[in-house]
Amino acid sequence: MELNVKIPVIVKQICLELNTRGHQAFVVGGALRDIILGRESPDYDIATDALPERIASIFADAIPYGNFGTMLLIRGNTKIEVTPFRDDAPGRKPHYTFGGTIYTDLARRDFTINSMAYDPITGQFIDPFGGLNDLKARTIRCTGSTKRVWEDPLRALRAARFQAQLGFAIEPSTMYSLKAYASMLDTISRERIRDELSKLITSDHPFDGLVTLVVTGLMNYIIPELMEGMGMRHFNKPADVLEHNLLACRYVKNSLHLRLAALLHDVGKPGCAVEGKKGLEFPGHHLKSVETAKHILKNLRFDSKTIKKVLLLIEHHMFVYSPDSPLSEARRLISRVGWQNIYDLIELRMADRLASGFNEAAGPGLKKLINDLEELKKENSDYKIKDLAVSGKELIETLGIRSGPIVGKLLNRLLEDVIENPELNSKRTLLELAEKYLKEELYEDRHYQ
Structure with missing residues (x-):
C-alpha cells in the first residue's frame, strides 16, 4: 500500500499552531486510518504533548470534551479533538496521567490500524505496531x-x-x-x-x-433473544431463524430504523414455534416479535421515536398484497402505517424475501403495490379519519347524538367506505351514510335489550 496521507488544511493549521508554540502534534486514530484508506472522515484526532490548560490558551475557542483532557475545536462542519499524550497503564480508569511520548500514547490504543501517528508538518510517520501492514492485509x-x-x-x-x-x-x-x-x-x-x-x-x-x-x-x-433462533430451522427457508434475521439486516437499505427492524423482524419466532405437517411454523410471530423487540430496544436505551418506527414496521411486515389486490387494499395499508412508513415497509419486505432465498427482491404482488402507490398519490389522502369530509363534531350536531364511543364507531365505518370508494367522500353522502348506520346501531341496541 502506497502511503498517501492527505491531511485537511484546517487540521494541518492546528498542528502548525501547536508546533510554533513549541509542542508536538500528531494526527492519530481512526481519522488517520481512514485517510490512508482513502475514506472520508468528519472528525479528526490530534495527540499532543501540550496539557489541557495550554491547549486552551493557544485556542480560545477550545471546549473541554470527554474525560481524558480532550479539548474540542470546531472548524466549519469538522470536529477536531486535541488530546494530551497519556502515560498511564492502558485500560478504563477514572484517574489518568498526562505525559510520556507519542509512543506510550499509541501503546494504549485498541488495534494496530488505530495505533499509528503522522506529523503533517514534518511528514514523520510513526507505526510501532505494524498498523500499516495490517491495513494492507x-x-x-x-x-x-x-x-x-x-x-x-x-x-x-x-x-x-x-x-x-x-x-x-x-x-x-x-x-x-x-x-x-x-x-x-x-x-x-x-x-x-x-x-x-x-x-x-x-x-x-x-x-x-x-x-x-x-x-x-x-x-x-x-441481544440474547436473537440467539434463541440459532439452529431453529424453517421448513420453507434456507437459513435458520437467527441467520434469516442477520441476512435481512444485510439486505435492507441502510438506515438505523430499517436495519433494526430487519434484524428483529422475526425475533419472536422462537416464542411461538409449533410443529406443523411440514416442519416448524410460527403463527402470530409478527406480534410476538413486536413484544420482544420492544423489550430489546428499551433495554438498549433507544429513543422512543426510533422504537415506535421499528415496532410499526415489524408489526406490519407480514402484510398480504397480491397481483389481484384492489386499490382499496393499498389504501388500507397506507391508513395503517402512513405514507411516511409505507416505502420502508416495502424495503423491509424485499429484504425479508431475499433473506428467504428468493432471487428477486420484489415479487409480482410487491411490484403491483409499488405501481398502485403511484396511482394513489393522485388522491392526495392519508386515508385517516381526518381526511373525511365530515368531522365528529358535525356528526354530533347533524344527527343529534352525544359525544361518545358511537361517534368514533360511525367515523370508522365511514372511513372504511371511503377507503373502498373515495368518491363517497363528500359531506352530504357521508352524513346520509352516518344516519343510516346510526339507525342500524339503534335497532341492534333495542333488539338485544
Whole structure:
C-alpha cells in the first residue's frame, strides 16, 4: 500500500499552531486510518504533548470534551479533538496521567490500524505496531497484546464494528480474545453498547460484524433473544431463524430504523414455534416479535421515536398484497402505517424475501403495490379519519347524538367506505351514510335489550 496521507488544511493549521508554540502534534486514530484508506472522515484526532490548560490558551475557542483532557475545536462542519499524550497503564480508569511520548500514547490504543501517528508538518510517520501492514492485509489485530480487549470490554464490540465498517478480517488471536472475554461486555453500559451496535449495523458489511458477535458469544450480552433462533430451522427457508434475521439486516437499505427492524423482524419466532405437517411454523410471530423487540430496544436505551418506527414496521411486515389486490387494499395499508412508513415497509419486505432465498427482491404482488402507490398519490389522502369530509363534531350536531364511543364507531365505518370508494367522500353522502348506520346501531341496541 502506497502511503498517501492527505491531511485537511484546517487540521494541518492546528498542528502548525501547536508546533510554533513549541509542542508536538500528531494526527492519530481512526481519522488517520481512514485517510490512508482513502475514506472520508468528519472528525479528526490530534495527540499532543501540550496539557489541557495550554491547549486552551493557544485556542480560545477550545471546549473541554470527554474525560481524558480532550479539548474540542470546531472548524466549519469538522470536529477536531486535541488530546494530551497519556502515560498511564492502558485500560478504563477514572484517574489518568498526562505525559510520556507519542509512543506510550499509541501503546494504549485498541488495534494496530488505530495505533499509528503522522506529523503533517514534518511528514514523520510513526507505526510501532505494524498498523500499516495490517491495513494492507485488511486485518484487525490487537495493539501489542490481546489483553487490550479485556482492558476495556467494549473493544470487543469495536472489533466487530470495524470489521463491519471496513470489510476486514479479525486476526485469530484477537478473535479468540473476543470469545474468551465475551462475558465482560456485561460490565459495559447499555448506552455504550447501543452506540457501537448502531454503528455496526449501519456499516457497509453488517452481516460480517453480526456473525462475529454470534460466533464469539458477544451477542449473548447484547441481544440474547436473537440467539434463541440459532439452529431453529424453517421448513420453507434456507437459513435458520437467527441467520434469516442477520441476512435481512444485510439486505435492507441502510438506515438505523430499517436495519433494526430487519434484524428483529422475526425475533419472536422462537416464542411461538409449533410443529406443523411440514416442519416448524410460527403463527402470530409478527406480534410476538413486536413484544420482544420492544423489550430489546428499551433495554438498549433507544429513543422512543426510533422504537415506535421499528415496532410499526415489524408489526406490519407480514402484510398480504397480491397481483389481484384492489386499490382499496393499498389504501388500507397506507391508513395503517402512513405514507411516511409505507416505502420502508416495502424495503423491509424485499429484504425479508431475499433473506428467504428468493432471487428477486420484489415479487409480482410487491411490484403491483409499488405501481398502485403511484396511482394513489393522485388522491392526495392519508386515508385517516381526518381526511373525511365530515368531522365528529358535525356528526354530533347533524344527527343529534352525544359525544361518545358511537361517534368514533360511525367515523370508522365511514372511513372504511371511503377507503373502498373515495368518491363517497363528500359531506352530504357521508352524513346520509352516518344516519343510516346510526339507525342500524339503534335497532341492534333495542333488539338485544
